[in-house]
Amino acid sequence: MVKITVCIGSSCHIKGSRQVVEQLQDLIAKHNVGDRVELSGTFCMGKCQQGVCVTVDDTFYSVSPDTAEAFFKEAVLAKV
Amino acid sequence: MRKFDTKVQHLKYKVLREVARHAWNDRLTENILDIPKQIVPGNEPTMRCCVYKERAILDERVKLAMGGDKTNPNIIEVISIACDECPVGGYEVTDACRGCLAHRCEDVCKRGAISFDRNHVAVIDKSKCVECGACAKVCPYTAIVNRTRPCQNACKVKAISMDEKKAAEIDNNKCIQCGACVYQCPFGAITDKSFILDVIRLLKNSDENKVYALVAPSISSQFTYAKLGQVITGMKALGFHTVIEAALGADMVALSEAKELSEKGFLTSSCCPAFVQYIKSAFPQLTPYISHNLSPMATLAKYIKDTTPNAKVVFVGPCTAKKAEAQLAHVKEYVDAVLTFEELQALFDSRDLELSGLEEGVLDNASYFGRIFARSGGLSDAAAQAMKELGIDFTIKPVVCDGIEACRMALLKKSKNALDGNFIEGMACIGGCIGGAGCLTHGEKNKAEVDKYGREALEKTIGDAVSVLNYEV
Numbered sequence: 001m002v003k004i005t006v007c008i009g010s011s012c013h014i015k016g017s018r019q020v021v022e023q024l025q026d027l028i029a030k031h032n033v034g035d036r037v038e039l040s041g042t043f044c045m046g047k048c049q050q051g052v053c054v055t056v057d058d059t060f061y062s063v064s065p066d067t068a069e070a071f072f073k074e075a076v077l078a079k080v
Numbered sequence: 081m082r083k084f085d086t087k088v089q090h091l092k093y094k095v096l097r098e099v100a101r102h103a104w105n106d107r108l109t110e111n112i113l114d115i116p117k118q119i120v121p122g123n124e125p126t127m128r129c130c131v132y133k134e135r136a137i138l139d140e141r142v143k144l145a146m147g148g149d150k151t152n153p154n155i156i157e158v159i160s161i162a163c164d165e166c167p168v169g170g171y172e173v174t175d176a177c178r179g180c181l182a183h184r185c186e187d188v189c190k191r192g193a194i195s196f197d198r199n200h201v202a203v204i205d206k207s208k209c210v211e212c213g214a215c216a217k218v219c220p221y222t223a224i225v226n227r228t229r230p231c232q233n234a235c236k237v238k239a240i241s242m243d244e245k246k247a248a249e250i251d252n253n254k255c256i257q258c259g260a261c262v263y264q265c266p267f268g269a270i271t272d273k274s275f276i277l278d279v280i281r282l283l284k285n286s287d288e289n290k291v292y293a294l295v296a297p298s299i300s301s302q303f304t305y306a307k308l309g310q311v312i313t314g315m316k317a318l319g320f321h322t323v324i325e326a327a328l329g330a331d332m333v334a335l336s337e338a339k340e341l342s343e344k345g346f347l348t349s350s351c352c353p354a355f356v357q358y359i360k361s362a363f364p365q366l367t368p369y370i371s372h373n374l375s376p377m378a379t380l381a382k383y384i385k386d387t388t389p390n391a392k393v394v395f396v397g398p399c400t401a402k403k404a405e406a407q408l409a410h411v412k413e414y415v416d417a418v419l420t421f422e423e424l425q426a427l428f429d430s431r432d433l434e435l436s437g438l439e440e441g442v443l444d445n446a447s448y449f450g451r452i453f454a455r456s457g458g459l460s461d462a463a464a465q466a467m468k469e470l471g472i473d474f475t476i477k478p479v480v481c482d483g484i485e486a487c488r489m490a491l492l493k494k495s496k497n498a499l500d501g502n503f504i505e506g507m508a509c510i511g512g513c514i515g516g517a518g519c520l521t522h523g524e525k526n527k528a529e530v531d532k533y534g535r536e537a538l539e540k541t542i543g544d545a546v547s548v549l550n551y552e553v
Contacts, residue, residue: 006548008548008549009324009445010312010322010323010325010441010442010443010444010445011441011442013444013445013538013548014442014444014538017548018539018544018547018548021547021548022547039550040387040550041387041548041549041550042387042388043292043322043324043384043388044321044322046321
């Protein structure tokens, strides 16, 4: 199981964490990996300057709505 | 000087600030006895008969700042020695009575309680008077005044009486802990217990257990001398891991409240803990109609505790009754402590944090609809919006009540099956949460401030705001 956690704190929220979450939900459905990927949210990872903050298991990524798809392919799909 | 409505609040704030300052330094035990003298240093009394009484009362305030009487379950406590034993005469004729001919007072009195002495001056027969106030209203000279105690006047649930020493006494079975008496007592003789020391303890330990602050949307009308973003930065400087809008919990509640209402057909709101307690104590037969939803505070706190192991949650708001709600069996596992805005100000100053000099942080989690819960009518608007977003075909007919008197009228009608409406939005404070006893200031513009803050939310719909939570309605 790969665990993706997206920061939904204020700072990341205004940088587009909702759009990132929505894209990841769509991508998980599209690639049919819902049984192997768990998506969750957390309030603030303490790296507000680098938002939208995302972790995959324990690895940190800085993602934006524009880079969400590339991030998913590289950091998530490669793992499942 | 900080902005408070009254000097009573300012005095209470000074005590909280000094208690907090020593607690941060782990030197409270050594310094506790010096706090009263620090606040009243001189030999000339400025508030009471002598400095010794002033300091004796401050001793009591220090106790309350440290959590108060643990044997008394009520959040609201009377400081008996601070109670000035105000006059309790009720309606009285003053010497402004000119002994006129019209005698409107006599004509309007249904009890025949008014007669006239040899100088034609009105006299009220106290054995007949029922304190309705009709005479005072019709007197063209406003010569009849009501001498009731401000605390009793403020307490619409009639929980306050006099003890044998004529000091105020609270009936814990009737008290809903709304704090109206706390705000109204001109001598500051009734006050709310503080949990500021619990919060400091949590913040000191925040390396191990992150502390999440949930802040009520009424903050938009508070700390007016700084920007909201600076208040957020200040809170993080105190040691909170992050600050989240409790209004996001309100968005969650709006959805589940709409669903429950459409299923049951009639509901009374459960956001205001004082209103919920009022129904339970004064209209127990209506208890089954109380919404089963947790309050926005508890809903969001539960989400955080469910998703973040070891998280600690502190609610910051305008409300004394929230302190009581956080102690309820079904809430206490989610909320670790509650602070009022007054107490937050004291915390800032105990660390000498000058908000207006700080950078602006951000606070943006909730939608417009979650944010307007802070004022009367907001919850009903949000529930109607939630019906629309969920595609539920149900017409909500809200009865919006702010202040316990309005709540009582609606509940009375419902108990007699004469209420024109299917949803009672009950808020114990006038104006809603922005009228709360724990606010620093109360003003005419507060409602407009809340609406403005609501419109500034990034998310325009409830669904968009909660979409990041994977929240099942």
